[in-house]
Amino acid sequence: MSLDTDGAWAMRELSSLLRPRVHLSVSEWADAYRLLSPKASSEPGPWRTARTPYLREIMDALSATSDVERIVVMKSAQLGLTEAAVNWIGYIMDQVRTAKPTLIVVPTDRLLVRWRHQRLNPMIEGAECLRSKIDISKSREGSNRLDLIDYPGGLLYLTTAGSASNLKSDSLCYVICDEADEYAWDVDGRGDPLGLIESRQSNFPRRKLLIFSTPTVKGSSRIEGEWERSDQRRYHVVCPHCGERQALVWEHLHWNADVTQVWYACAHNGCVIEERDKPALLAGGEWIATHPGRRVRGYHLSALYAPLGLGYSWRELATQWVEAADSDERRQHFTNERLGLPWEDRRTNVDLRDLAARAEPYPLREAQPGVGLITAGIDTQDDRLAVQIVGWGEGGRWWVLDYIELPGDPARPEVWIALTDLLGRAIHTAHGIPIPLEGAAIDMAGHNTEHVKAYVRGCRLPRVIAITGSRYRLDRPLGPARKIDHRANGQTIKHGMRYHQVGTELAKDRLYADLRADADQPPPDRRAHFSQDLPPEYLAGLLSETWNPKRQRYEPKRGMTKRNEPLDTWVYAYAVAHHPEIRLDRLRPSDWERRVTRFFGSESKPESSPSKPASEPQPMRPVAAPPSPPRRSNFVQGWKR
Structure with missing residues (x-):
C-alpha cells in the first residue's frame, strides 16, 4: 500500500x-x-x-x-x-x-x-x-x-x-x-x-x-x-366507533356458541370491534x-x-379457552401463555390475614380438649433445628401446640441435646395431666444427613424416625421403612437403621384443604387450631408455597424459600402420625374416646362439666401392633419339627 x-x-x-x-x-x-x-x-x-x-x-x-x-x-x-x-x-x-x-x-x-x-x-x-x-x-x-x-x-x-x-x-x-x-x-x-x-x-x-x-x-x-x-x-x-381509549382485556372478548364469530365489545359503549380493525388499533395505541x-x-x-x-387470532384464542374449560392445567397454560397473567390456584388460596384472625387464646404447650395423640416434626438448617409439635384429634381436627427454633450447629452435640430435652418434656392439659409424645420425624435431606442418622440411632425416645421427601407423589403420607446402613462392600445391614419417605404433596393437600374448609367456621367446627402465642412468622411460613398445576408440584411463593420451616415441620408431624405403630388414619371413634377420656376425663364432652382424671395416664399402646421380628430357625429346630 x-x-x-x-x-x-x-x-x-x-x-x-x-x-x-x-x-x-x-x-x-x-x-x-x-x-x-x-x-x-x-x-x-x-x-x-x-x-x-x-x-x-x-x-x-x-x-x-x-x-x-x-x-x-x-x-x-x-x-x-x-x-x-x-x-x-x-x-x-x-x-x-x-x-x-x-x-x-x-x-x-x-x-x-x-x-x-x-x-x-x-x-x-x-x-x-x-x-x-x-x-x-x-x-x-x-x-x-x-x-x-x-x-x-x-x-x-x-x-x-x-x-x-x-x-x-x-x-x-x-x-x-x-x-x-x-x-x-x-x-x-x-x-x-x-x-x-x-x-x-x-x-x-x-x-x-x-x-x-x-x-x-x-x-x-x-x-x-x-x-x-x-x-x-x-x-x-x-x-374505531366511539373514539374512547381502553386497554384490551379478555373479559370483553365475545363469541357465539360455535365460536365462528368473535368480536371485542368496547368497554365504554359496547361498540362491536372486529379483529380486522386491529392494525389501526395498534397504530393509534398509547x-x-x-x-x-x-x-x-x-x-x-x-x-x-x-x-x-x-x-393467534381472536377466534383461535376463544377456541383454546373453550377447549381448556375442563382442565386446570390447560386453563393455567392459557392464562400464562395467552393472557400474560399469573394463575391463581384455588388449592392454596388462603388469605394470611384471615388465617391470623382465626388464632385462638390458648397457651402453647397446653393440650386442648380433644387432643388424643401428639407428634413432632423437625427440620434441620445450618444454624438451627425447627421443631413443631402437633396434637391430633377425632374428625380430622388438629392443634399446633408448639413451634420453636433451637439455635445451634447440627454438627455439634449441644443442639441435639436440647432437642432430646424438648421432645422428652410431655405436653400437659390445663389440669396438669401429661400427654407423652408418640413419634417424631426428622428431615435427613441436605448436608446434615449423617448428623440426623447418628441422632436417630442413639435416641431412646419412642418412634423417632429419619425421613426425606419423596421425589414422586406417594399415595400415603409415610412410605414404608427402607434400609440405609451399608457395609464396606455395599451390602445393606439387615438390622441397621432405616428411613421413611414422606408423601409431601399428599400432606400439603390435606393441610391446605383444612385451611380452606375452616374459612368462616366458628372455632368449635374448625379442623385447624392455632395459638395466639405462635411467633409472627409461623403463619406466613405455613402459607409459603402454592400449587403449580402445570408442573404438578408445590412451589415457594416469592421470597419464601428461606422460611418455610413451619410448613415442612407440619408435614413431618403429620407423616409420623401415620407410623405403622400409630396409624392416625386407622383410629376409630372408640379409640379416640379411650384416648381423650384417659387424658381429659369427661372434660372433653361438651355436655359434661370439666373434671380431672383420678390418676396419671398410662403410656398408650399402638392401635396397630408393630411388625413381629422375623422368626429365626436353625437346623435342630427344623429337624424337631
Missing part, C-alpha cells in the same frame, strides 16, 4: 471519528439496520417497528438518551419481546462508543444456545454496521465463544441464572433477564439471582436492566412481583401508566394485541 493510499485511509478513519454522531433510539436503529432472519422469524426481512407498534416505547426506554433504569415486561408468549431485546444488543454494539459490558441471563443452557445461534448470530450477520466489526465465524477463539462476544467497544456475556459464580464475577452496565419466572429463588446458597445481578451494576450510573417473562403462579411469580412494584403501563387503543410516579417502568401485554398474521 502506498503512502498516499495509507494517508487517505487514515483521513477517512479520522473523519468518521470526528463526524458529529447522530443519536438514534433503539427503534430507529432497528428500522435502519436490523434484518430478521428466517431462523427466528416468520416474516424475514427488514425490521419494521410499525408492525408491532407497542414495542416502540419499550425499546426507546432502553436507548442511551433515556433515563429509565429498570424495565419490566409481563407478557404472553410470541409478542416480539425477545426480538426487541436483540435490537437493543445491536444498538449497544453499534451506537454506544464507550465500553459498556452487557449480560444476557437465561434460565437454561438450551435457551442460551438458542439465543446465540438463532438470535445474536443472525442479527450480527444481517446488520452491515455490525458484520464489519464482529467476525462470528471464529467461534472457538477466546474473544468469541458461546458465552462471550468481544466486540470493539465492549463485551457481551451470556450465562444461565443457575450459575452464581458467573452472576457475581464482573461489573455490568446493561443486563437482559429473559424468562425470569424460570429462575430459582436461591442460587448455590448465595441468594436471589436478580439481587446478585443488581449488585454488579452498582458501579455504572447509567445502568439499565430489562426483565421480561411469561408469568406462572400468582404469589410465586417473579415477574408478577416486579410488575406490582412498577408504574403498571397498559397499551390503550382507540375504539401506553398509559396506572401509577405514574413510580420509577420502575412496567408493561403488560396479552395475545389480544398480536398483529394480524404474527400470532
Whole structure:
C-alpha cells in the first residue's frame, strides 16, 4: 500500500471519528439496520417497528438518551419481546462508543444456545454496521465463544441464572433477564439471582436492566412481583366507533356458541370491534401508566394485541379457552401463555390475614380438649433445628401446640441435646395431666444427613424416625421403612437403621384443604387450631408455597424459600402420625374416646362439666401392633419339627 493510499485511509478513519454522531433510539436503529432472519422469524426481512407498534416505547426506554433504569415486561408468549431485546444488543454494539459490558441471563443452557445461534448470530450477520466489526465465524477463539462476544467497544456475556459464580464475577452496565419466572429463588446458597445481578451494576450510573417473562403462579411469580412494584403501563387503543381509549382485556372478548364469530365489545359503549380493525388499533395505541410516579417502568401485554398474521387470532384464542374449560392445567397454560397473567390456584388460596384472625387464646404447650395423640416434626438448617409439635384429634381436627427454633450447629452435640430435652418434656392439659409424645420425624435431606442418622440411632425416645421427601407423589403420607446402613462392600445391614419417605404433596393437600374448609367456621367446627402465642412468622411460613398445576408440584411463593420451616415441620408431624405403630388414619371413634377420656376425663364432652382424671395416664399402646421380628430357625429346630 502506498503512502498516499495509507494517508487517505487514515483521513477517512479520522473523519468518521470526528463526524458529529447522530443519536438514534433503539427503534430507529432497528428500522435502519436490523434484518430478521428466517431462523427466528416468520416474516424475514427488514425490521419494521410499525408492525408491532407497542414495542416502540419499550425499546426507546432502553436507548442511551433515556433515563429509565429498570424495565419490566409481563407478557404472553410470541409478542416480539425477545426480538426487541436483540435490537437493543445491536444498538449497544453499534451506537454506544464507550465500553459498556452487557449480560444476557437465561434460565437454561438450551435457551442460551438458542439465543446465540438463532438470535445474536443472525442479527450480527444481517446488520452491515455490525458484520464489519464482529467476525462470528471464529467461534472457538477466546474473544468469541458461546458465552462471550468481544466486540470493539465492549463485551457481551451470556450465562444461565443457575450459575452464581458467573452472576457475581464482573461489573455490568446493561443486563437482559429473559424468562425470569424460570429462575430459582436461591442460587448455590448465595441468594436471589436478580439481587446478585443488581449488585454488579452498582458501579455504572447509567445502568439499565430489562426483565421480561411469561408469568406462572400468582404469589410465586417473579415477574408478577416486579410488575406490582412498577408504574403498571397498559397499551390503550382507540375504539374505531366511539373514539374512547381502553386497554384490551379478555373479559370483553365475545363469541357465539360455535365460536365462528368473535368480536371485542368496547368497554365504554359496547361498540362491536372486529379483529380486522386491529392494525389501526395498534397504530393509534398509547401506553398509559396506572401509577405514574413510580420509577420502575412496567408493561403488560396479552395475545389480544398480536398483529394480524404474527400470532393467534381472536377466534383461535376463544377456541383454546373453550377447549381448556375442563382442565386446570390447560386453563393455567392459557392464562400464562395467552393472557400474560399469573394463575391463581384455588388449592392454596388462603388469605394470611384471615388465617391470623382465626388464632385462638390458648397457651402453647397446653393440650386442648380433644387432643388424643401428639407428634413432632423437625427440620434441620445450618444454624438451627425447627421443631413443631402437633396434637391430633377425632374428625380430622388438629392443634399446633408448639413451634420453636433451637439455635445451634447440627454438627455439634449441644443442639441435639436440647432437642432430646424438648421432645422428652410431655405436653400437659390445663389440669396438669401429661400427654407423652408418640413419634417424631426428622428431615435427613441436605448436608446434615449423617448428623440426623447418628441422632436417630442413639435416641431412646419412642418412634423417632429419619425421613426425606419423596421425589414422586406417594399415595400415603409415610412410605414404608427402607434400609440405609451399608457395609464396606455395599451390602445393606439387615438390622441397621432405616428411613421413611414422606408423601409431601399428599400432606400439603390435606393441610391446605383444612385451611380452606375452616374459612368462616366458628372455632368449635374448625379442623385447624392455632395459638395466639405462635411467633409472627409461623403463619406466613405455613402459607409459603402454592400449587403449580402445570408442573404438578408445590412451589415457594416469592421470597419464601428461606422460611418455610413451619410448613415442612407440619408435614413431618403429620407423616409420623401415620407410623405403622400409630396409624392416625386407622383410629376409630372408640379409640379416640379411650384416648381423650384417659387424658381429659369427661372434660372433653361438651355436655359434661370439666373434671380431672383420678390418676396419671398410662403410656398408650399402638392401635396397630408393630411388625413381629422375623422368626429365626436353625437346623435342630427344623429337624424337631
